[in-house]
Amino acid sequence: MGERIPTRHSLALSPSCNHCSLSNLCLPLAVSDGDMGRLDEVVNRGAVYDRGQAIFQQHTPFRSCYAVRSGAIKTSVETAEGDYQITGFYLPGEIIGLDSLHAEEYAGSAIALERSSVCEIPMDQLESLSFEIPTLQHHFFQLMSQEIQNGQQLSLLLSRKTAEERLASLLLSLSSRYERRQMPPTAFRLPMARNDIANFLGLAVETVSRVLTRFQSQGLATINGRSVESLDLEGLHSLLQSPGT
Amino acid sequence: MGERIPTRHSLALSPSCNHCSLSNLCLPLAVSDGDMGRLDEVVNRGAVYDRGQAIFQQHTPFRSCYAVRSGAIKTSVETAEGDYQITGFYLPGEIIGLDSLHAEEYAGSAIALERSSVCEIPMDQLESLSFEIPTLQHHFFQLMSQEIQNGQQLSLLLSRKTAEERLASLLLSLSSRYERRQMPPTAFRLPMARNDIANFLGLAVETVSRVLTRFQSQGLATINGRSVESLDLEGLHSLLQSPGT
DNA sequence: TGATATCCTTGATTCAGGTCAAAGAACCGC
DNA sequence: GCGGTTCTTTGACCTGAATCAAGGATATCA
Known part of the structure; x- marks a missing residue:
């Protein structure tokens, strides 16, 4: 208790x-x-x-x-x-x-x-x-x-999206929820372990880690351990647009 | 009164x-x-x-x-x-x-x-x-x-299970829901197209079809087009037990 | 402060299931 | 019954992400 x-x-x-x-x-x-x-x-x-x-x-x-x-x-x-x-x-x-x-x-x-x-x-x-x-x-x-x-x-999310889309979704979701609470939407602390993220998104931990570093190198996000330092909201959002149909 | x-x-x-x-x-x-x-x-x-x-x-x-x-x-x-x-x-x-x-x-x-x-x-x-x-x-x-x-x-289901487990889950779910309605739980009509099943379970149509025929050959089910003719409820259920941990 | 467990990243390899292609089967309106 | 959909199955091939393995980074606690 x-x-x-x-x-x-x-x-x-x-x-x-x-x-x-x-x-x-x-x-x-x-x-x-x-x-x-x-x-x-x-x-x-x-x-x-x-x-x-x-x-x-x-x-x-x-x-x-x-x-x-x-x-x-x-x-x-x-x-x-x-x-x-x-x-x-x-x-x-x-x-x-x-x-x-x-x-x-x-x-x-x-x-x-x-x-x-x-x-x-x-x-x-x-x-x-x-x-x-x-x-x-x-x-x-x-x-x-x-x-x-x-x-x-x-x-x-779990059935139709790729690993990158899933991570992007999560980051964007957190971002907008922080924003709603009048907190900076592009810099916040990730309260959960990679493990938990992986489980939630239906991925392996290693994949989460890999995609996150890929985001870094693409300039979509700066994430240091558990602290998100910057996010390219536009860029992340554009990952979600499915080009087909 | x-x-x-x-x-x-x-x-x-x-x-x-x-x-x-x-x-x-x-x-x-x-x-x-x-x-x-x-x-x-x-x-x-x-x-x-x-x-x-x-x-x-x-x-x-x-x-x-x-x-x-x-x-x-x-x-x-x-x-x-x-x-x-x-x-x-x-x-x-x-x-x-x-x-x-x-x-x-x-x-x-x-x-x-x-x-x-x-x-x-x-x-x-x-x-x-x-x-x-x-x-x-x-x-x-x-x-x-x-x-x-x-x-x-x-x-x-969508994040953690294999194609076979997903199909087994669906069949078992339908089965028990028909049973609750006093209808035969091992022989019923599938009201939906393979396409819909695939979408629901987060699979490709082809995979649904393949798994279903695999079930046939393993004696887990007899399915003819949209009519389920028999189900090995026991067998299907045992597919769901994850052996690990 | 160092010992130890947990968490995170990176690389190499493998495989379940997606995609592409094409041929049957069932269904529909006429 | 017949042409045209739309649905289902099967095969060959390919890829995204899991798995296996191992080395760093952080946290926790004595």
């Missing part, structure tokens, strides 16, 4: 725009101030997990969703046959556990990639709340269909 | 169950008779689509989910770059459109693979209904997280 940190207001709602305390999610939520307060009471803000620690694990009873506040999380599924697949990387402002919403148990595991602060959203309480606050239900539906669509994008 | 006693309508009832058009969904739903009646009013039962016809199309306004009653449907997404990926095959008793639930537009298209009867579930009406029938909301949450998990399984 992650260590508890004292309840603080760092997840404060911005009163101007009516986002909920899940506000990092950047989805507008029109609720009254009163409802907003009740929502805040439910959300249990801030536990900290060290690198490698599990936020939750597959086949354990589902209790909460989790919003990442700092750090980074990877989620994964494991089949009966023992295959292990990373299903996503989650950055601050993103929510994990949606795949298990209203299921008996978690449908996968979530592991901290580095020291991460995570706020817990207990589902039993939220469920009853969402009857009183219709918008909230709507909100979660939206998040879930977003999640389904992410999965479909991933499928497309 | 006294209190209405909630009746448990198991949605796994035979397709002829005339209580609820959603009945094919095979998920237990505990609602009162009255609620069930109202639900039935909302659901618009039975439009028929010919082979190749679109039930809905990507980037058109989302209006309804659809439950397949007979026939078969394929769903697909298309990216800005023009990649086309089939995201699923839907058999009678399954629901499509969940990925777009509460989104502005459909996140993909749905095309009939053969003459299919499909019942429409208009979301605007269902939304207000689900406010009054808590179980219904729960029901849809469940369906959606199921859908996310399907997607994750697909990702795993």
Whole structure:
């Protein structure tokens, strides 16, 4: 279990725009101030997990969703046959556990990639709340269909793209997600190991490494170990255009 | 009249169950008779689509989910770059459109693979209904997280499995889904073209064909064109066990 | 500070599955 | 039944990425 940190207001709602305390999610939520307060009471803000620690694990009873506040999380599924697949990387402002919403148990595991602060959203309480606050239900539906669509994008990536395209996609995805958080989109830290990237993209570690160095020599990116120092967003993007048809 | 006693309508009832058009969904739903009646009013039962016809199309306004009653449907997404990926095959008793639930537009298209009867579930009406029938909301949450998990399984399939494993997975999946519908699990009709199978599994058509004939010669399956005549479920299943680790 | 495990890169080799090509088989409208 | 699609199979060949192997780079911890 992650260590508890004292309840603080760092997840404060911005009163101007009516986002909920899940506000990092950047989805507008029109609720009254009163409802907003009740929502805040439910959300249990801030536990900290060290690198490698599990936020939750597959086949354990589902209790909460989790919003990442700092750090980074990877989620994964494991089949009966023992295959292990990373299903996503989650950055601050993103929510994990949606795949298990209203299921008996978690449908996968979530592991901290580095020291991460995570706020817990207990589902039993939220469920009853969402009857009183219709918008909230709507909100979660939206998040879930977003999640389904992410999965479909991933499928497309895994079945139809070359190694270079996969890496380009990942870098661009990270870039735009950092940007959305008002962080530099062409210089950031890769929170995950090459190994994890490889698994996520369905490649061998060696291939990831090779393609990354190839990007370097083509001037598409400057990457030093885990730190991305510059990206040619244009150039990477143009890799994705399939010339045919 | 006294209190209405909630009746448990198991949605796994035979397709002829005339209580609820959603009945094919095979998920237990505990609602009162009255609620069930109202639900039935909302659901618009039975439009028929010919082979190749679109039930809905990507980037058109989302209006309804659809439950397949007979026939078969394929769903697909298309990216800005023009990649086309089939995201699923839907058999009678399954629901499509969940990925777009509460989104502005459909996140993909749905095309009939053969003459299919499909019942429409208009979301605007269902939304207000689900406010009054808590179980219904729960029901849809469940369906959606199921859908996310399907997607994750697909990702795993596409990134980590060999051509043989992919085909085996598909055959086994179809088999168990037919079985759930009280149909023979080892002899059924493949509703989709090799082309579609290939696209779905991330393979070339030729590979699909080759693997299928290899299955024949190994006695794992007897397949004649689009009709599966016999399957060695045991044998196919054992293909999926990854021996390593 | 050095010992040790983990992570990352690079090279050489191999192979599963893609691509190209072409011939049957099934289906459709007339 | 007949010409034209569209679907399916089979063969020959080629390539992108996996695998095997091994040497650097980083991190972790006593």
